[in-house]
Amino acid sequence: MHVLIVGLGYVGLPTALAFLEAGCRVTGYDVSAARLAAIRKGQVDLSPLDHARLRFHRLETTTDPAAVAAADVVVICVPTPVDEHHVPDLSALRAACGTVVAHAVPGQLVVLTSTTYVGSTRDLLIDHLSGVDVVFSPERVDPGPGGRPLEHSPRVLGPASAKAGDRAEELLRRVAPSVHRVSSPEAAELCKLLENSFRAVNIALANEFADIAREVGVDPVEVIEAAATKPFGFMRFDPGPGVGGQCVPSDPYYLLWRLRRAAPTVLTAAMGAIAARPQAVVGRALEMLAAAGRDVRDATVLVAGVSYKPGVADARETPAVPIIAALRRLGARAEFTDPLVEELVVGEEVLKRASDPGSEPWDLVVVHTLGGDLAWLRPEQPVLDATYRLERPGDSRWEVP
């Protein structure tokens, strides 16, 4: 079977490697020649397993959209971000689906996997294709070195017809332990949005509880650890500095975007609270600087760890950026360190990481993402642990937001 993956990004590349491992011939089509060159050199953020697969298998790559016509199956996996006003940016998805519609041939199976608004598969593919089977099956890739392999996660499948469902189920069983079929592409699209909305609401709740715990004089981490001992009816979520990456900060907006009658107050409030979280961290940093007698206008602040989660070089949508930007706007010399991220775009500036963070007596270190070695922290160093995960010495030098 010849599978063509449209978009070889954080999700498309592991997907391509899983199909190669399953014995398929795989071609990766991407509009970015630079991305394809990085893949050929192995200079990509992958788990050790996927790096080994990339070295072992032959992944054909191309920037030629005509390649679509040669495949038996086309899997679309392009980005679906939101713009600065939280409005879904459908440009990549529309372009990719347009390419597939222009080059598809009868008899093919097309699988849309990008997270998107309910109705996308019909609007952008089904309504424009004839003689082609179409399904929606959301990606459940857990990217990065610590991520679970794609083959460990069951797939949800929403077909446009029974025949499309049968074909897609046979395909997906090659890379998933099981396939859960739903009645329509729309049900599968909404399923993915539910999964990530669930995460958003629970993260917002964890943050809110951390604030409540502080106000009533209780350690939030102690409370979370205690609640997490309940073996049923509770799922642990930890507070933090906000959310980043491609999914939680943007996916719920794809759900909220097209609603006319339903008014999802819980989700709207959660997304508002998540968006405001980095500013709460900045507010706490200012309090700590003031308590130490430091004027923010000549303070030095280091943000330790800027990727959106530990172990990845992915700094897309990272809350570290608004935190550093706000501190710099207030006059602080705010810098960052991260073992995997060398440069960070903050507003108009491209910041280089502080390579020797222990060489300076920072007025404050904000720990944003765990993963780096923090052995350089000085014993007297004021630390704001926005991860809530560090062992704290139990005095006021170390705080949580």
Ligand SMILES: NC(=O)c1ccc[n+]([C@@H]2O[C@H](COP(=O)([O-])OP(=O)(O)OC[C@H]3O[C@@H](n4cnc5c(N)ncnc54)[C@H](O)[C@@H]3O)[C@@H](O)[C@H]2O)c1
């Ligand atoms: N990153 C995650 O953790 C994750 C997890 C599950 C699902 N998803 C979803 O998967 C989808 C892809 O996300 P990602 O993180 O892999 O994105 P990404 O930005 O890492 O990669 C997308 C790739 O698509 C390419 N591309 C863009 N437009 C194209 C076009 N018109 N034709 C061909 N290639 C094109 C880009 O050059 C890039 O290489 C999104 O909908 C995302 O929400 C992401």
